[in-house]
Amino acid sequence: MTQTDSSTVTYRPVVGSLAAPREIPLSQLVASAANVRKVRAVMSIDDLAEDIARRGLLQSLSVRPVIDEAGHETGQFAVQAGGRRLAALQKLQTEGRISPDHPIPCLVKSTGIEVEDSLAENVMRAGLHPLDQFRAFRALADDEGLSVDEIAARFFVSPQIVRQRLKLASASLTLLAAYAEDEMTLDQLMAFCVTADHARQEAVWEQIRHGYNKEPYLIRRLLTEGAVKGSDRRVLFVGAAAYAAAGGVILRDLFSEDGGGWFQDVALLDRLATEKLAEEAEAIAAEGWKWVETALSFPYGHLNGLIRLSATPAPISPDEQARYDAALAEYNALSEEFEGAEELPEEIDQRMGELEDILARVDERPEIFNPQEIAHAGVFVSIEHDGRLRIEAGYIRPEDQAASTSGQASGNPTDGHKPALSCQTGGVGPNASEDADDVETETTARLSDRLIAELTAYRTLALRESLADDPDTALLTLTHALVLKSFYRFAGSETCLELDVRSSALEAHAPDLGESDVANRMSARQARWAGMLPKNPADLWDALVAFDADSLAALFAWCVSTGVNALQLPHIHRTREIAHADRLADHVDLDMRRHWSATSKSFFGKVTKSRILATVCEVKGEAAAQMIDHLKKSDMATEAERLVAGANWLPAPLRSTLERGSHALVAPSATTVEAPTQPASEGGKDASSEAVTLPAFLTEGLETAAAYPIAAE
Incomplete structure (x- = not known):
């Protein structure tokens, strides 16, 4: 267009022609083979048909007359652009919702290349920017008053998608402007929507916008800094409903799994958890205990110096025992049936969970204490990692020990508790916490004593599991320890096995150890064995006599495994024991990558x-x-x-x-042991420098055979 003067305008001719729409009966329209759209679109024909039925056809079809072999028009028109709209209209006709003669607005073209026109119609149009879609959804909700479900129904999307888009549209205008200018990705915008606080959103955006790291996970972490995750023990104990009813605010992420959200008011959460613990403590104190202490989580070593009362599990009725036995048998049968399956079928997984609940109700039944003794003892009440109430009952303080009517207290860490995870023994107190300041001068690679204790607690438990799976090695380990005790008076430290099968506390050194997979497996294994053993210890001998050889060997391996102690603790020098633990770990091919x-x-x-x-x-x-x-x-x-x-x-x-780069210790031959140190012989030769060969009648049958199948597992 050129302007010649203030009143005269000259128009240049347009290439091609601008045809006016023409109404053509639906029955005269056919699909064109030249339509470039061959791949199925996201929206289905059914959805498009419903949309056309509701709001009508929003765009005319582009058609060409169909020519016969003689070059004459046939009266039909091929749709070169709008094939999906044609299919949707034909579906409405098939369903009787429109007639075959229904007039359809069309642009009839007679010039140009048919394929080129179809391609241009699909390529030259610009898609709607996501932000425009978000704002349109917001306008429908705010201006038109449509509900989330109504918007979802009109545009054939799920209500969750509508909620997400409304959430994005409600972000800070500063963030939306950055997104519109491509300064921010959609994933980043979604991360910002974890909070509705615009000031907080903008502050975090200013903090990271010029940095190299703008990952969504970092944005979420900065926005939820200081909040408590929904998986926290306090949240699980109090419950989201009670927290919200008290006025607490929960941040939720509509765009990813948030594990229950983030609880912003930590002080409120602590108060609610403390109050609920106090209520539980009142009920426990009514049982007659001298004292009851509560805490959200007790510090390491809170049981040091205390003695625990003997207790017996609450009796179970014949009906309960019958249900327990049936559940255990079914659980073991399912475990064997699906042992090699990579993933359990949903119904089997659900059923095994139900069976585990039945077994747990019996295995974790309350303990019964002597009423005369509990008047001198107390209870610690706290919260388990999964939000359950943790009750540690029956502990006597040193000052109350003399006043105890029984004068007896059991220090056995396995009386009704998980031997691998007992917290009932003393120990060396933890080192001071490591300085968390940013300014650090330490350059040595040495780990802290406390961390070494934690890591080796995981290693000890994994080594126990490996030994429990290997009866031959368990037999070798116990035999080795017995020979040391029997023939070498001062060689007890040459083994990591605590011969009287004490089960050293590991959870005291690694607070999260009880949540690990290996701990769950060991606990489940102990429960299965407990279910196979008689409740009355007087009946144990006859029960073991009735065991087959494989089951007895597997039970032997379990008992030996609980005595393994590969802990490295500060101020306690166990060089030789740890060396033997290394040798044992190599023998069972322990790979800690499976466990940590x-x-x-x-x-x-x-x-x-x-x-x-x-x-x-x-x-x-x-x-x-x-x-x-x-x-x-x-x-x-x-x-x-x-x-x-x-x-x-x-x-x-x-x-x-081998991985540490040190020289692996080579185990001596099965038929030789080092002789105990003796004074030099008359010839001046030290007797300890020679290996003692055992006579044949003592070594017969010591060759290791194939590993016992663990019949009871």
Whole structure:
């Protein structure tokens, strides 16, 4: 268009022609083979038909006359652009909702290339920007008053999608402007919507917009900083409903699994949990205990110096015993049937969960104490990691011990408790917490004593499981320990096996150990054995005599395994015991990668920044370490977890002797043992330098056979 003067305008001719719409009966329209759309679109023909029936046809069809072989028009028209609309209209006709003669607005073209027109119609149009869609949904909700379900029904999407789009549309205008200008991705915008606080959204955006790390997980973490996750023991104990009823605010993420959300008012949550614990404590105190202490979580070592009263499990009725036996038999049968399956069918998984509940109700039944003794003892009441009430009952303080009417207290860590996870023995107190300041000067690779104890607690439990799976090695281990005690007076430290089968407390050194898979497996194994053994110890001998050889060997292996102690503790020198634990771990091919992985919670959050960087450098190289060396320690630990994920890295205390780079100890021959140290012989030769060969009648049959099948597992 050119302007010649103030009143005269000259128009240049348009290439092609602008045809006016023409109404053509539906029966005269046919699909064109030249339509370029061959792949099925996202919206189905059924949905499109319903939309056309509701609001009519919003766009005319582009058609060409159909020409016969003689070059004459046939009266039909081929739809070159709008094939899906034609299919939807024909579906409405088939259903009797419109007639075959229903007039359809069409643009009739007689020039140009048919394929080119079809391609241009699909390529030249611009899709709606997602932000425009979000705002349109918001307008329908706010201006038109449509509900979420009504909007979902009109556009054939789920109500959850509508809620998500309304949530995105309600974000801060600053963020929406950044998204519209492509400064922010959709994933980042979704992460910001974890909170509705616009000021907080904008503050975090300003904090990260010029940085290199704008990952959605970081945005969520910054926005929920200081809040408590829905998986926290306090949340599970109090309940989201009670917290919300008290005025607490919960942040929810509509775009990813949030594990129950984030609870912002931590002080309120602590108060509600403390009040609920106090109510539970009142009911327990009514049983006659001298004292009841409550805490959300007791510190490490709170049972040190206390003695526990003897107790017996509450009796079970014949009906309960029958249900227990039936559930155990069915559980074992299902376990054997699906032993090799990668994933349990849903109905089987549900049924096994029901059976586990039946077994747990019997296995975890209350303990009965002597009423005269509980008047001198007390109870600790706290919260388990899964939100259940934790009751540690029957503990006598030193000052009350003399006043106890029984004068007896059992220190046995296995009386009704999980032997692998007992907290009923004393121990060395924890080291002081590591300084969490950003400024650190430590450059040594040495781990803290407390962390080494925690790591070796995991290793000890995994070693116990490996030994319980290997009766031959268990027999060898116990025989080795017995020979040491019988023939070598001062060689008891040459074995990691605590011969009287004490079960050293491990959870005291690794608070989260009870949540691990290996702990769950060991606890389940103990429960299965307990179900096979008589309730009355007087009947135990006859029961064991009736066991087949394989079951007896498997039970023997379990008992031996609970005595393994590979803990490395500060101020307690167990060099030889640990050396034997290494030898035992090598013998059973223990691989701690099956039982432990390096995360912010399990490792990086408990070591110094220099140790974090050294680990990342070892696994991913110096460049990766330099990428995170400027971060605060908490952020560095999170990034380190992400960087080493999948690398199967282990800290030194969890590595095999070969992986540590040291010389692996070679076990002596099965028919030789080192002689005890003796004074030098008359010839000046030290007797300890010679190996003693056992006579044939003592070594006959010692060759290891194939491993026993664990019949009871």
